[in-house]
Amino acid sequence: xxxxxxxxxxxxxxxxxxxxxxxxxxxxxxxxxxxxxxxxxxxxxxxxxxxxxxxxxxxxxxxxxxxxxxxxxxxxxxxxxxxxxxxxxxxxxxxxxxxxxxxxxxxxxxxxxxxxxxxxxxxxxxxxxxxxxxxxxxxxxxxxxxxxxxxxxxxxxxxxxxxxxxxxxxxxxxxxxxxxxxxxxxxxxxxxxxxxxxxxxxxxxxxxxxxxxxxxxxxxxxxxxxxxxxxxxxxxxxxxxxxxxxxxxxxxxxxxxxxxxxxxxxxxxxxxxxxxxxxxxxxxxxxxxxxxxxxxxxxxxxxxxxxxxxxxxxxxxxxxxxxxxxxxxxxxxxxxxxxxxxxxxxxxxxxxxxxxxxxxxxxxxxxxxxxxxxxxxxxxxxxxxx
Numbered sequence: 183x184x185x186x187x188x189x190x191x192x193x194x195x196x197x198x199x200x201x202x203x204x205x206x207x208x209x210x211x212x213x214x215x216x217x218x219x220x221x222x223x224x225x226x227x228x229x230x231x232x233x234x235x236x237x238x239x240x241x242x243x244x245x246x247x248x249x250x251x252x253x254x255x256x257x258x259x260x261x262x263x264x265x266x267x268x269x270x271x272x273x274x275x276x277x278x279x280x281x282x283x284x285x286x287x288x289x290x291x292x293x294x295x296x297x298x299x300x301x302x303x304x305x306x307x308x309x310x311x312x313x314x315x316x317x318x319x320x321x322x323x324x325x326x327x328x329x330x331x332x333x334x335x336x337x338x339x340x341x342x343x344x345x346x347x348x349x350x351x352x353x354x355x356x357x358x359x360x361x362x363x364x365x366x367x368x369x370x371x372x373x374x375x376x377x378x379x380x381x382x383x384x385x386x387x388x389x390x391x392x393x394x395x396x397x398x399x400x401x402x403x404x405x406x407x408x409x410x411x412x413x414x415x416x417x418x419x420x421x422x423x424x425x426x427x428x429x430x431x432x433x434x435x436x437x438x439x440x441x442x443x444x445x446x447x448x449x450x451x452x453x454x455x456x457x458x459x460x461x462x463x464x465x466x467x468x469x470x471x472x473x474x475x476x477x478x479x480x481x482x483x484x485x486x487x488x489x490x491x492x493x494x495x496x497x498x499x500x501x502x503x504x505x506x507x508x509x510x511x512x513x514x515x516x517x518x519x520x521x522x523x524x525x526x527x528x529x530x531x532x533x534x535x536x537x538x539x540x541x542x543x544x545x546x547x548x549x550x551x552x553x554x555x556x557x558x559x560x561x562x563x564x565x566x567x568x
Contacts, residue, residue, distance in 0.1 A: 239273045268294070344401060
């Protein structure tokens, strides 16, 4: 195995959310049947044998639970055959509140799924409708209760803030309702206006009004304070957990480790190369069935790109980039390339370096993208370490 984590993309949805730019298609039974055959061939082509040892598996979407019970069972059987679930540290699936019924929950439990990430987004029915969501707030309560009654306790709620016309007080109400569940993990992201979405079209026409930037900053500070006050430590810019419940699969990404990506539009990272799969559903299915390699593009990752990504991704974590780990990977300290950058960002109050780890400060988290840009390299910069 070249990687110890596996991402599997299920692109089907009952409804397309207005902000989503992930690979997604309206569900219909025949398309999903064809997709499952194509996915099976892609996975079998990439990985030989059965019961391969992996650390994490993550089924994302789309909405994986949009599959009917027979399709979901076929997916579970494929994964169970291909990977050693008994020794898999974390087996996660994304879901929407209201998409589950008791039969699907019991099925997932019987095949070793041990973590569920629920796309709640906001505890406000009016805003949910404006986002294009199908569920209502009551569905969150029903779904969490059903999961817990069936033995699922590692549950994460995903939230979005800085929504159109959302006030700080409205976000406070969402946070208070979310943490009242007492769950071990929460993710919260500021709304991004992505191309090819309904929100993007409205934004271009001047019909979508986001909160002012100062309100977005206040929402983020409120988020961090609320989580801390409820025993949930921040371990990444947008993620909070009780000790021991950090998302191990997402840490694969932020630690810049290798992972397989299967399904339409999925991305993978293997030694020396990042790949992206074909996104359109018919084209993905055709190519995956023909040769099991539905790759749209692959990018060679050299030393420069590896170093840049190590810094970008590592600085998203609250623990930051560890000096010794960087030296172990690359043979030199990050100071060799970034000493001047780190000094400048330290003067701005955006990073701190205690000699062991380089971290973003609280203020630095607000300017994350600007910080990350400073760690881009030119090829000639590597002459210092060659």
